[in-house]
Amino acid sequence: MNQKQVNIVLTGGHAGATAYALIQEIKKHKPEFNIHWIGVKYAVEGAKLTTFEYNVFPSIGVNYYPIITGRIQRRFTIWTIPSILKIPLGFIHALLLLNRIKPKVILSFGGYASFPVVVMGWFLRIPVVIHEQTIVFGRANKYSAFFAKKIALARVESMKYFPSKKSLVIGNPISDEVKQVKSKYTLSNIPTVFIIGGSRGSQMINVLVEGILAKLLEKYAVIHQTGTLDYKKFKNIKLHLPSKLTSRYEIYDFIFPSEWYKFIDRSDLIVSRAGANIVSEVIFSKRPTIFIPLPITFMDEQTKNAEYAAKLGFAKVLNQRNLTPDKLNEEIKHAFINWQEMVKNANSAESPDKDAAEKLLKLVEEEIKK
Numbered sequence: 249m250n251q252k253q254v255n256i257v258l259t260g261g262h263a264g265a266t267a268y269a270l271i272q273e274i275k276k277h278k279p280e281f282n283i284h285w286i287g288v289k290y291a292v293e294g295a296k297l298t299t300f301e302y303n304v305f306p307s308i309g310v311n312y313y314p315i316i317t318g319r320i321q322r323r324f325t326i327w328t329i330p331s332i333l334k335i336p337l338g339f340i341h342a343l344l345l346l347n348r349i350k351p352k353v354i355l356s357f358g359g360y361a362s363f364p365v366v367v368m369g370w371f372l373r374i375p376v377v378i379h380e381q382t383i384v385f386g387r388a389n390k391y392s393a394f395f396a397k398k399i400a401l402a403r404v405e406s407m408k409y410f411p412s413k414k415s416l417v418i419g420n421p422i423s424d425e426v427k428q429v430k431s432k433y434t435l436s437n438i439p440t441v442f443i444i445g446g447s448r449g450s451q452m453i454n455v456l457v458e459g460i461l462a463k464l465l466e467k468y469a470v471i472h473q474t475g476t477l478d479y480k481k482f483k484n485i486k487l488h489l490p491s492k493l494t495s496r497y498e499i500y501d502f503i504f505p506s507e508w509y510k511f512i513d514r515s516d517l518i519v520s521r522a523g524a525n526i527v528s529e530v531i532f533s534k535r536p537t538i539f540i541p542l543p544i545t546f547m548d549e550q551t552k553n554a555e556y557a558a559k560l561g562f563a564k565v566l567n568q569r570n571l572t573p574d575k576l577n578e579e580i581k582h583a584f585i586n587w588q589e590m591v592k593n594a595n596s597a598e599s600p601d602k603d604a605a606e607k608l609l610k611l612v613e614e615e616i617k618k
C-alpha cells in the first residue's frame with residue numbers, strides 16, 4: 249500500500265549543496281515526503297544568472313517555485329530601488345504559495361528569499377525549522393529565529409547568536425557523493441589543483457588564475473570551475489595555450505552535484521572561496537586547501553569558516569585584498585612543499601558533519617509528528 253504523501257517546503261538561497269544532501273536523505277528514508285522548494289530564480293538582481301537550486305532541484309524530483317521578492321543590497325545600484333519595492337510582494341507571494349502547497353513543515357536554510365516564507369508559515373501556524381550553515385549567523389536566519397520551533401546549527405560557535413532553548417548543533421549535511429571521496433596519502437603523478445569559486449564561480453579568483461595559468465600548467469594539472477560569466481573567456485584562453493599544456497587544463501562553467509565528488513577525489517590541492525558548504529566538504533574529504541574568503545560577506549563569515557578549517561592544520565587562508573597572481577602561485581608551491589604534513593593533519597581531523605543530514609531529517613520529522 250502506498251503511503252500518504254506529506255508535503256514539506258524547503259526554502260533558502262546560497263545553501264544548495266546543504267539542501268541537496270538533505271534531499272538525498274529524504275529520498276532514501278522518507279519517500280512519502282513530497283518536497284517543494286521556494287527560492288529565487290536568479291542569483292543576482294538584474295542578471296540572467298540562474299541559481300544552483302533552480303538548475304538542479306527540478307531534475308532530482310523537487311517541485312520548484314520561483315518567488316518574487318527583493319532585498320536590501322549592500323551597495324546602491326540601479327537595481328536597489330526595484331529590489332526594495334519587491335520586498336512586500338515576497339510576503340504576498342509566499343502566502344499564496346504556502347496556501348497552495350499546504351506543507352506540514354517548513355525548513356529554511358537562510359537567505360533573503362527564505363524570510364517571507366518563514367514569516368508567512370508562522371502566520372499560517374506551519375512549524376518552521378531553521379538550519380544555519382556558517383560559523384556565525386546569516387541575517388535572514390537571525391531574523392527568522394523568533395518564528396522557528398527549532399534551530400539547527402552547524403557549529404557550536406553559532407550558539408551564542410540564537411535562543412539556546414530551541415537551538416542544537418548538528419553539523420552541515422554532506423552529500424552521499426562527497427562521502428565516497430577517499431583520503432589521499434600520496435600525490436598524483438602530475439599534482440592536480442582544483443580551483444573553484446562556489447557554485448557560480450568567482451571572477452576575482454579567475455583574474456588571479458589568468459595571470460599565472462601557464463606557470464601552473466607547467467607543474468600541475470588544473471581543473472577550473474570558472475562560473476558561467478567567465479567560461480567562454482577561459483575556453484578561448486585554453487585554445488591559445490601551448491599544445492603541451494592544453495591537456496592539463498580542464499574548464500567547467502558549472503559542475504552538477506552528482507559529479508562534484510569526482511573532482512574533489514581527483515584533486516591533490518583545492519583553491520576555493522570559503523562558503524560553509526565547501527569548507528565542510530574539504531574537512532570531510534580531507535583535502536589540503538587554500539581558501540580565499542569573499543571579503544564582503546556578512547559578519548565576515550567566509551573568513552571565519554576558513555579559519556575553522558585552518559585550525560585543523562590542513563588549510564591556508566589568504567586575504568583577497570592584498571593577493572596577487574604571483575603570491576597565489578607561491579602559496580600553491582608552498583602548499584605542495586608541505587603537502588604530506590597537511591595530509592597528515594587532515595586525516596587526523598574528525599568531521600563534525602558526517603551524520604548531519606540524518607539529524608536534520610529527524611528534526612523535520614519530529615515537527616511533523618507534533
